[in-house]
Amino acid sequence: SDSQDLDLAILDSVMGQLDASRIRENLRELSKEPHVATSPRDEALVQLLLGRWKDSATGLDSAKTSEYTVLLSYPSAEQPNSVEVVDPSGGLLVYANRGSEEDFKHLEAQRIKLEGTIALTRYGGVGRGAKAINAAKHGVVGVLVYTDPGDINDGKNSPSETFPNSWGLPPSGVERGSYFEYFGDPLTPYLPAHPSSFRLDLNNISGFPPIPTQPIGFEDAKDLLCNLTGPSAPGSWQGALGCEYKLGPGFEPNGSFPADSEVKVSVHNRLELRTSSNVLGIIQGAVEPDRYVIYGNHRDSWVHGAVDPSSGTAVLLEISRVLGTLLKKGAWRPRRTIILASWGAEEFGLIGSTEFTEEFLSKLQERTVAYINVDISVFSNATLRAQGTPPAQSVIFSATKEISAPGSSGLSIYDNWIRYTNRTSPVYGLVPKLGTLGAGSDYASFVHFLGITSMDLAYTYDQSKTSARIYPTYHTAFDTFDYVEKFLDPDFSSHQAVARTAGSVLLRLSDSLFLPLNVSDYSETLQSFLQAAQDDLGTLLEKQNISLGPLVTAVEKFKTAAAALVQHILTLQKSSPKVRMVNDQLMLLERAFLNPRAFPDERYYSHVLWAPNTASVATFPGLANACARAQEINSGPEAWAEVQRQLSIVVTALEGAAATLAPVADL
Amino acid sequence: SDSQDLDLAILDSVMGQLDASRIRENLRELSKEPHVATSPRDEALVQLLLGRWKDSATGLDSAKTSEYTVLLSYPSAEQPNSVEVVDPSGGLLVYANRGSEEDFKHLEAQRIKLEGTIALTRYGGVGRGAKAINAAKHGVVGVLVYTDPGDINDGKNSPSETFPNSWGLPPSGVERGSYFEYFGDPLTPYLPAHPSSFRLDLNNISGFPPIPTQPIGFEDAKDLLCNLTGPSAPGSWQGALGCEYKLGPGFEPNGSFPADSEVKVSVHNRLELRTSSNVLGIIQGAVEPDRYVIYGNHRDSWVHGAVDPSSGTAVLLEISRVLGTLLKKGAWRPRRTIILASWGAEEFGLIGSTEFTEEFLSKLQERTVAYINVDISVFSNATLRAQGTPPAQSVIFSATKEISAPGSSGLSIYDNWIRYTNRTSPVYGLVPKLGTLGAGSDYASFVHFLGITSMDLAYTYDQSKTSARIYPTYHTAFDTFDYVEKFLDPDFSSHQAVARTAGSVLLRLSDSLFLPLNVSDYSETLQSFLQAAQDDLGTLLEKQNISLGPLVTAVEKFKTAAAALVQHILTLQKSSPKVRMVNDQLMLLERAFLNPRAFPDERYYSHVLWAPNTASVATFPGLANACARAQEINSGPEAWAEVQRQLSIVVTALEGAAATLAPVADL
Numbered sequence A, B: 001s002d003s004q005d006l007d008l009a010i011l012d013s014v015m016g017q018l019d020a021s022r023i024r025e026n027l028r029e030l031s032k033e034p035h036v037a038t039s040p041r042d043e044a045l046v047q048l049l050l051g052r053w054k055d056s057a058t059g060l061d062s063a064k065t066s067e068y069t070v071l072l073s074y075p076s077a078e079q080p081n082s083v084e085v086v087d088p089s090g091g092l093l094v095y096a097n098r099g100s101e102e103d104f105k106h107l108e109a110q111r112i113k114l115e116g117t118i119a120l121t122r123y124g125g126v127g128r129g130a131k132a133i134n135a136a137k138h139g140v141v142g143v144l145v146y147t148d149p150g151d152i153n154d155g156k157n158s159p160s161e162t163f164p165n166s167w168g169l170p171p172s173g174v175e176r177g178s179y180f181e182y183f184g185d186p187l188t189p190y191l192p193a194h195p196s197s198f199r200l201d202l203n204n205i206s207g208f209p210p211i212p213t214q215p216i217g218f219e220d221a222k223d224l225l226c227n228l229t230g231p232s233a234p235g236s237w238q239g240a241l242g243c244e245y246k247l248g249p250g251f252e253p254n255g256s257f258p259a260d261s262e263v264k265v266s267v268h269n270r271l272e273l274r275t276s277s278n279v280l281g282i283i284q285g286a287v288e289p290d291r292y293v294i295y296g297n298h299r300d301s302w303v304h305g306a307v308d309p310s311s312g313t314a315v316l317l318e319i320s321r322v323l324g325t326l327l328k329k330g331a332w333r334p335r336r337t338i339i340l341a342s343w344g345a346e347e348f349g350l351i352g353s354t355e356f357t358e359e360f361l362s363k364l365q366e367r368t369v370a371y372i373n374v375d376i377s378v379f380s381n382a383t384l385r386a387q388g389t390p391p392a393q394s395v396i397f398s399a400t401k402e403i404s405a406p407g408s409s410g411l412s413i414y415d416n417w418i419r420y421t422n423r424t425s426p427v428y429g430l431v432p433k434l435g436t437l438g439a440g441s442d443y444a445s446f447v448h449f450l451g452i453t454s455m456d457l458a459y460t461y462d463q464s465k466t467s468a469r470i471y472p473t474y475h476t477a478f479d480t481f482d483y484v485e486k487f488l489d490p491d492f493s494s495h496q497a498v499a500r501t502a503g504s505v506l507l508r509l510s511d512s513l514f515l516p517l518n519v520s521d522y523s524e525t526l527q528s529f530l531q532a533a534q535d536d537l538g539t540l541l542e543k544q545n546i547s548l549g550p551l552v553t554a555v556e557k558f559k560t561a562a563a564a565l566v567q568h569i570l571t572l573q574k575s576s577p578k579v580r581m582v583n584d585q586l587m588l589l590e591r592a593f594l595n596p597r598a599f600p601d602e603r604y605y606s607h608v609l610w611a612p613n614t615a616s617v618a619t620f621p622g623l624a625n626a627c628a629r630a631q632e633i634n635s636g637p638e639a640w641a642e643v644q645r646q647l648s649i650v651v652t653a654l655e656g657a658a659a660t661l662a663p664v665a666d667l
């Protein structure tokens, strides 16, 4: 019927059927072999997914693949990449901490000549690509990146203390990763990468590291770093390799290498056009087939990728099996359409998902209720970790309150979560803390480019028990099924907990008559951004005669309109034709925050609330960044004009958003 | 009820009540005094409209004004603009025909030195602003623009042959107009011009004429032009001033002026921030209040503005009276919301309507079914003239088939129209020809910036009987009520015909259960653009290894999807909840053609099918312009890359549009 609503019996049944041992078997199969993007095994997994989703007893209504021709960077089989310590013919080695701009400035302040050097940096702090960009600015000609055991292993660095003897990263483990600065196929920004599409000139593309960059394990890093000469590195630069870190340049006279040795970084990666596949499956909505709930994860790994991404895909497949079974039995069909997706080439820069959003931009923007991402489903087994835009908070809370946490606590996932990560909301009091979405996985183009309410769900470790940046074998050859089974989630109960959470969120979004997106939860975000602007930028702006008054008014308008809409919804009958109208207001709110002209230098980023904020004030990103730039020495009046422009962009977006929440026939 | 549909009895009643004499009285009042934008009389008319729309017996549900602080250029009261013939201290006069780039090139080919000259140009050919821009490029320091009696009066130029003795423009008539190259408030592109909004630096804005520019009447132009010396102007440059036009530079020795006389153009216009008002009125929809049909016209004139814009406003007020009366009686409420608008400051660059679209961008894009513009409602009384995007064709045809044409022919407006302006459609055979929308009135930001199906309606003259560029008193002080009553539409039956047409289109759009927008009429446009690309650019592109194959495929996909959707609609029950879903597909199709990144240099233009095409091939504008640029001498490989990029932009838009028309739960 038109007023079909969430059926709690079906929801219960789905929760009950999601099976830990099936997730385990999915994971065993998915991670059996390395399956880097476009490799034969990646293509074999495409067929595996397609088979599952087309299964006559457990599959979906339909499924298909969709191919894009994309630019990927692969090591050369004939000319392997190498790092060598050689007679003078490379560059003197320096230690540059995390490779941030401040790190290189510090080296220069120590009178260390960076021109022509090779910089050894450790993972963390700034992104991979940024290390090379920063380094090149200072004349560095090559970059090494290693994982310090202090950052990943709580200091443990001997083979006896690391995998397979603990979850720690072994000394030989090398963290791979994309060094591409943007996301999407590098040659086809804003266009789907079909064979015939316009492509940028390969010799003229931006976003790739300007100098050779190579990741190494901490075993090799130790050889290099513990032999450096020069002044001592500051305390905050020290790590757990078991020696005092020095800055270089070059090696000390009596160490393992001749004192005049240099380091040569040879990277022979080749950029190649390859065909990468997405797999898409669909369950057609019974009442509102033109409203989409999209749930996806990438498929490609760096090596075996048991955790990243197969732990997510194993969950995705178990959810599709349970829903598919209900569907094929005729026991259930969702109110709205569900689209399941297995994205290709995420590890090379979120490519499959980005190309998909480019290809179906209008259709997706008009019709998508929300995007759910489960990439790594289990970092470890302590607590839920959720990231998302504010309208996603309510449905995640509702779902997790009804599901038992793994283990023997007897708590709900929600009650367990709140013990690990919480905040005090001015509206609700103490609640679990939802993180914000950067560009770390396939949700990026959905939220930043299309303005679709998005979220990312996982189980993770207790941050009070380890300072690990991420699970230790992340992006290494040690991310295997054995690793998961021994150290992350032996009984797969955390996988099951994520399957239940994602499954419940998915069903609530696809089946609830009223969309469970609480738009008034955006009011807290706006208020906190406003508060930060007033507290940390108010005086500065006043001096420039820039008033935050219009922003205060706009935030107030938004809060009032959102609260009134929430009240209005409570008065509606289930059978009212107005239900779809308010649902459209809820679904489309996030779109009102898009402005494709706000950040002309940021590829894809159009969401005026969630674009990268590289400044120190936790406020509207355009405002924060513009203020930071205006305060630099040498900044001129144009920089203050840009502050004004960014302020007007936010005010216009907030007022426009408030107008979409106001009664629909108000002038 | 939810399936409320167009009520033909109500439609008939509206058609019957639209009253010619009331339109006449509206026009008399509206044009009684000059009412240039933001003048006291303009503000008085704001109150008049507000009063009408708030009237308790004949008004709307509600009405209000909305103000913007915008930059307008006004002549100075203290320092009037002037054109003087003086001792050498100005510039030598040259005649530059219509002021196109080719015209100036021709002068240079004749070895006429343009540096430091004043160019006398005639209206027509290129736009007002372009004449000054072209002139300045060639070193010209001032521009005069006049209306040649050959272009406006079928050659008649004596007072006895012109108004008040005919509809012809008197010798002293001066055509005013905006010389601003863009539209919208010049200081606030993409932002609503609220007092607190970011504004561009006044000293640093683009789009205003680079050199002084002054319009003059043909009386004054004759004095200047018929005294020029130098070589004869080409035949196509000759006009009807009764002398042989020469090119200059300077005056002939024995004429009215000393031979060394120069011309001095003094323009003292001041740019001022003024408050301009829109008036908005609303009739709330009974069933789908969140779907808007917007109908508007500007209110500001250059002088009395009886034709432009008051003939349109007189019709708007009569429609609002008839609909308001039905509404207040409780006899009718539309299915969807109707918004009526009286825009401010159109004559200065479509400012009021553009600011409105900037302020309510998201809300309007999500919910607007169509925008109807009736600016000048009656150019003259021979035939309908309609412009619009293809989905508007069907509703205009349906409406005009049911309304009698004015006069004694006994024909419908449609059957009369087809005799004047027609084309052979491959689908329908002979049909009236719908014109395309440029940026000539307030529909511009709706169609080009927001991607909303738009149209402009008017009655006009028989082009076989006059070669007038436009009605002769356009934008002059002679555009008065007397002029309309004597020469354009003495019985106001053409005004009534336009009121009936616009009223019927408005009711059909607001009340029909199925939106009367035939999306498959876009197929003809796409096919003709494709054909032109193949015929006129195919060989050229082949030489560059650029294939039109993907475009052929995309057009096919669109045609197939559109035809299938039209068939699908025929199968739907009136009570089906699917009705709103297909209506959303119809409403939103035009949005799928928007790409805000397609034309970075064109302010607001984002519609990839209707952006300005300045090239000679009638195909997709981005493709046409890029091909023209690539063929210029000195063009490099980047120019051909841009051709490829534009081709991919169109292909992506068409494929994306086709995807929105496909069955909604198809992958």
Ligand SMILES: [Ca+2]
Binding pocket: A184, A185, A187, A188, A189, A190, A191, A192, A193, A354, A355, A358
């Ligand atoms: Ca792309």
Ligand SMILES: [Ca+2]
Binding pocket: B184, B185, B187, B188, B189, B190, B191, B192, B193, B354, B355, B358
């Ligand atoms: Ca503006």
Ligand SMILES: [Zn+2]
Binding pocket: A298, A308, A309, A346, A375, A376, A441
């Ligand atoms: Zn991943």
Ligand SMILES: [Zn+2]
Binding pocket: A308, A347, A475
């Ligand atoms: Zn990864």
Ligand SMILES: [Zn+2]
Binding pocket: B298, B308, B309, B346, B375, B376, B441
């Ligand atoms: Zn007008």
Ligand SMILES: [Zn+2]
Binding pocket: B308, B347, B475
């Ligand atoms: Zn006008």
